[in-house]
Amino acid sequence: MRTYRGAWSTAGLVAGFAGLATSYFVAMAMTIRDSPVVAVAEQTIRLTPGPVAEKAISVLGHHDKTVLVAVILVLVGLLFAWAGQLAARAWWAPLFVFVPLAVLGGAAASAQRGASGLDVLPVAVGFVTWLICLSLLTEPLRRAALADPVAASPDPVDPVGRRPTVAVRSRRSFLLRGAAIAAAAAALGAAGRVVGRGRRHVEETRRLLRLPGVNSPVVPTRARVGLDGISPWMTPADEFYKIDTTIVAPAIEPVDWQLRIHGMVDRELVVSYQDLLDRRLTEGWVTLNCVSNPVGGPLIGNAWWSGVRLADLLREAGVHPDADALKQTSDDGWTCGTPLSALTDNQHAMLALAMNGEPLPIDHGFPVRTIVPGLYGYVSACKWVVDIEVTQFSQFSAYWTERGWGERGPVKLSSRIDVPASGGELSAGTARIGGVAWAQHVGIEAVEVALDGGDWQPAEISHPPTDDTWVQWAASVDVAPGDHVVRVRATDKHGLVQTGVEREVLPDGATGWHTVDFSASAS
Ligand SMILES: Nc1nc2c(c(=O)[nH]1)N[C@H]1C(S)=C(S)[C@@H](COP(=O)(O)O)O[C@H]1N2
Ligand SMILES: [Mo]
Secondary structure, three states: OOOHHHHHHHHHHHHHHHHHHHHHHHHHHHOOOOOHHHHHHHHHHHHOOHHHHHHHHHHHHHHHHHHHHHHHHHHHHHHHHHHHHHHHHOOOOOHHHHHHHHHHHHHHHHOOOOOOHHHHHHHHHHHHHHHHHHHHHHHHHHHHHHHOOOOOOOOOEOOOOOOEOHHHHHHHHHHHHHHHHHHHHHHHHHHHHHHHHHHHHHHHHHHHOOOOOOOOOOOOHHHOOOOOOOOOOOOOHHHOOOOOOOOOOOOOOHHHOEEEEEEOEOOOEEEEHHHHHOOOOEEEEEEEEOOOOOOOOOOEEEEEEEEEEHHHHHHHHOEOOOOOEEEEEEOOOOEEEEEOHHHHOOOOOEEEEEEOOEEOOHHHOOOOEEEOOOEOHHHOOOOOEEEEEEEOHHHOOOOOHHHOOOOOOEOOOEEEEEEOOOOEEEEOEEEEEEEEEEOOOOOEEEEEEEEOOOOOEEOEEOOOOOOOOOEEEEEEEEEOOEEEEEEEEEEEOOOOEOOOOOEOOOOOOOEOOOEEEEEEEOO
């Protein structure tokens, strides 16, 4: 085939730009960050010596960044075409192009301000896309070359019969795959643009929002035991665990947000963001748990939430006496079923607008989510909530209950050891150990620890002002040099002692005692 050289270069180019498209899309969807290409452009600007940069700006004006991105795209385009040529020699040869490019993109993305490990994910996705697309595209070329070593033949049709030759069929499949990949990449690029623009805009709105009536959190002194290394009593929003089923978190402008409360009520309510702000806000500390948290696991956090009490809204709507559930629906279609009883008798069950004194982060439900103390998130803490139907459990099923999880989801009494960490080291002698314990809505009465299978001994606990949060605990234990094991258990204010029976998270939350192995070194 005469067009062979061209075909291999085209394969490299199409695969290359497909990788840029997927990485761009992931970057837009995942964060408000720039794509890896723009990150490279920014680092280039940052590393350019001042005088050179000034010269560039004076020549190019304010288009300097656009021009730079265009230049980078042309350069990587040439490299992609070259990678296609290399693929003709050996399947692994294009790695000489792709690996350095990925390293460059990853380095630029990680060098951005406030970057985390997650920022290299778009680059990784792009890299995998390169490999997959290039092998999809070069496979027909390779097939043709093998079947027909004289494939350079200018006449692709078998001169004897009129049957298409292997070369013709391979070329057809090459063209089809190339077109499909190019079209998918273009579509993904366009989608990334829409997603990125929407999210950026909402992020900006959120940043400029001032919420009257929202107070900054002040951690109550008695809420802490003052032991280094245990989880901070208030979990900062950016360290708060994040669980949801979305690929792209909904980006909702507060002015576009509306919540409809309907179903078994006397009066249907439709409330806007401003309506909520115009009400008296309730505020409180509430610890949120995920039902998927294994014993001792990290899927729990404690925050200061500000919002509108659900009980008030429900009273206004006039709930029928035979209703027992709320079916909550998120903007992304996720649903959960919440027992009504948990909402009407708790002043901190709310439609939350703020977390730790700031408007909710987008990933935690901006502009409005539900918070209900004492229930696992999957039955209550609907993020991006837009619809609440007052109903009966017998009338519906929700996202997770359809998948085998329990219907009601009360949080189970539990406790966790933070210090020492599993496999950690302490110095021998009298050691301070500690962690957290929770029995939301009921409260923690006591925490005990047992060293090396010995007797339970009491720990001190902190005394937060509410029973809706975790407490911190600390204890002093005498440890000889060597290996040890420590367990913890809590007792709630109803006298219930945390069970040692080990259960899996499915269907309604794990049980058992958190147990940590550590070693003590002679000091
Ligand atoms: N819209 C929506 N809301 C949701 C979920 C979800 O998948 N979609 N997951 C729930 C689950 S399982 C938990 S544990 C909490 C987690 O809230 P966070 O991500 O703010 O920590 O959100 C709940 N709200
Ligand atoms: Mo969860």
